[in-house]
Amino acid sequence: MTGSPAAARRRGCFFHGCLVGAVGLLLVLGGLLVALHYTWKTMLRFTDSQPAELPAALLSRSEKNQLKRRCAAFEAALREQRPAPALTLSADEINALIADDPRLQGFKGKVYVHLAGGQLQSQLSVPLEEAGWPQLKGRYLNGTATFRLSFQNGALAIRPQTIRVKGRPLPEIYMRAIRKWNLAAEAARQPQAGALLQELADIRVRDSQLTLEPQRKP
Numbered sequence: 001m002t003g004s005p006a007a008a009r010r011r012g013c014f015f016h017g018c019l020v021g022a023v024g025l026l027l028v029l030g031g032l033l034v035a036l037h038y039t040w041k042t043m044l045r046f047t048d049s050q051p052a053e054l055p056a057a058l059l060s061r062s063e064k065n066q067l068k069r070r071c072a073a074f075e076a077a078l079r080e081q082r083p084a085p086a087l088t089l090s091a092d093e094i095n096a097l098i099a100d101d102p103r104l105q106g107f108k109g110k111v112y113v114h115l116a117g118g119q120l121q122s123q124l125s126v127p128l129e130e131a132g133w134p135q136l137k138g139r140y141l142n143g144t145a146t147f148r149l150s151f152q153n154g155a156l157a158i159r160p161q162t163i164r165v166k167g168r169p170l171p172e173i174y175m176r177a178i179r180k181w182n183l184a185a186e187a188a189r190q191p192q193a194g195a196l197l198q199e200l201a202d203i204r205v206r207d208s209q210l211t212l213e214p215q216r217k218p
Contacts, residue, residue, distance in 0.1 A: 044139075046165045046174075052125040052142035054112040057096040064100065067093050078199040078214055087212040091115045094210060103193050106186030115208045120147040124163065133177070141165065147183070149205060154198040158183040 059067065070087065077084035089097070091113050098107045114121040124145045128136040143165035150157045160178050163170040170178070202213040 046141070046168075046170060047128060047136065047139040048142050049138065049140070051109065051127070051140045052123070054109065054123055054125055055095075057099045058092045059096040064096050067096060068100075071097070074212070074214075075196060078196055081199070083216075084214050086214065089210045089212075091208070103190055107183070111183065115205055115210065117208060118204075118206050120149050120158070120205050120210075121145065122147065124160075130181075141170075141178075143170070149203065151197075151200070151203040154194075154200070156184045156197055156203060 057064075074084055074087040076082075094113045094115075098104045098111070098113070110124065110126050112123040114123075122145050124141065124143050126141045128139045128141055133139075141163065143163050145160045145163045147158050148161050150159075159180070159182055160175075163175065163178065199215055200212055201215045202211070204211050204213070
């Protein structure tokens, strides 16, 4: 015995609705795959499978030794809460510290600093998985960048603002994610570095120098 015509129509509507829904889902999934493929192809154009070789620090051995003494004296004054003048560092001095100071190993091989007026710039070679792109493990973002440096209540943030790769700006869709990455996060998590940051009133770039201003104790 067959069902009533009304039941058949209801089943027909149900099956037709499922079919339409399935086709719509396939179209959405197809569009998503195309978008993911486009994103992947775009990121491949802007990234490399190997890190870039950044320049070596330019200071001589005697200049490095003098720099270490200046930094050690400044840090000792902070730890002991003694008055101290601000510590100013040139780009060459910062790059030397990145190369040699174990507390700055999170920067080594990833940035080579340039200071232009009041702006922090850098040659850049960053593993993208560390910048919040785990799906791009093994890919490197090699280029030049400008950074926004902020310091407040002992918290240091150094975030990329613009990046140029192979002569072209990185598309804004990717910059929105990369700007969330704090280049200073790893160094600030180290107990000794974190304690020293708490003793600073300000960190700023001015006149092509990085200045670390200690808190003025009463």
